[in-house]
Amino acid sequence: MLVWEDRTMYSSTVMDHFKNPRNVGEIENADGIGEVGNPLCGDMMTIYLKIDNEAIQDIKFKTFGCGAAIAVSSMLTEMAKGKTLEEAKKITNKSVAAALEGLPKNKLHCSNLGADALHLAIQDYEDKKAGIVRPKPKREDKHDHQEHEGGEKCTCPYCNIEVTDDALFCTGCGHLLKELH
């Protein structure tokens, strides 16, 4: 991956998955559905699962987001397809990003969506099977850091310097970071 201080390019694997995304679409009567992110946050991903014999027989996605978000969705579905639910639960945001040969720092938050959506979809299936009815999570209109469990460290979107999760401004460039990183 070519990384400059102020410009970052996607790996060829990312570009391949962005240009030819695998498993786009919805599954009718899906056994599990997971939706994360929201349009106000900049990206949103929905994962549909067809489950047979405790394994993912089919998986499809719909994503609103940048090239990285689409590539993450595509790679995730490739990785999950055919796996047992227990195996699929082990897919992490980091392993998706690694399979894509890395993502630009500013785009790591996109990879956070992928595995989260998959895990939510699996949980949805398991809940249904167990007869648990959970209230449908409401779409928040704010970017929520808590969603990104297991995600990468926060970096200032303006100068790429690493900052703490609750930093109000970047120690590198002085930019205010309210709800930005």
Add this chain to the structure above:
Amino acid sequence: MKLINLDYISANPILPEVQEAMIAALRDNYGNPSSPHQLGDLAAEALQKARESMARLINSPSPQEIVFTSGGTESINQAIKGVALATSQKGNHIVTSNIEHNAVLRTLRRLRMLDYKVSSVAVDENGRVNPTDVAKALTDQTILVTIMHSNNEIGTIQPIEEIARITREKKIPFHCDAVTSVGVIPVDVRKLGVDLLSFSANQFYGPSGVGGLYVRSGTSLWPLLDGGVQENNKRAGTENLIGIIGLGVAAELAVRDMDSRMNHCLRLKKKLIQGLKDTVDDIFINGHPELSLPNLVSVSIKYIEGEGIVLMLDEEKILVSTRSACAAGALQASHVLLAIGRDFADAQGTLVITFGQETTDEDVDRFLKVLKSVVQTLRDMSPLYKK
């Protein structure tokens, strides 16, 4: 396949006449304008010629009121920080608008760290500042007003003359960021009545890395760069003569060709807007319907995100710009689009299409055709798009 550049705002192509002048200067005019010998004289003459050409383009009363810089960003930093530092004894309050370029906004943010106060006036749904709001924002501590001439994302042109009448009456310096206007549409500093005005050569077919600041004589300004006596003591450092020579030729061509360029662009703009409306449903055209740059169209395409559109168009050799948060690197929707009332999701799918005298009808036709299929591909992928 021909490359279709619809991203002129990132950098204009450099016109052949400009290239030739710069190449000739690289070969023969590498001297330092400060040197008291013949090579220095040659350089100083070329520098003065460029200054005169630039003064003509913005109708500056004297060429000496032009300060050459490294481009729009430096000019803006120089104007704002220069006035703030020079007049800090008089006050600490600066007035701006909600839709300024980051070069203005982040300069002001930096000054806030030094205890300057900033008031930012809102714009209407077309992105226009109301001069009355500027008048209301002024206090007895106000030392500078900075409002852009035209907006780089939506093209809306501001009522600079009216605002300048207010600031002149109160004797408050007025800086106008005219980077996207100078060389594109008529900008006349005398008519506008501004004290400082920033411009950049790469917006009128000159090279990147060179621009300037008009400084009305009598304006208090601290230089950002101290050292030699170049640029009338306002910008130390040996001049980027090759770039400045390119700027000068580009300025001459802009004076000569402005009307024909504007007519050509306006015609393409109308065609493009009509074509977008006919080709893609659920879109917004951003900016003022009339008081807007002739070479810029901003369109928000619902349900999809701009970076994806840019990358897919790039595959088809069509270059455009986006104001989506994801593509900008800053994970924040464009402050300009939010200021005119777009929500975060719609702001995400915004393209800035900019063009020039080389752009043809066929370019626009092909762009529209490819865009239609790209939008459909991305919408078919989007959970927000229900068909």
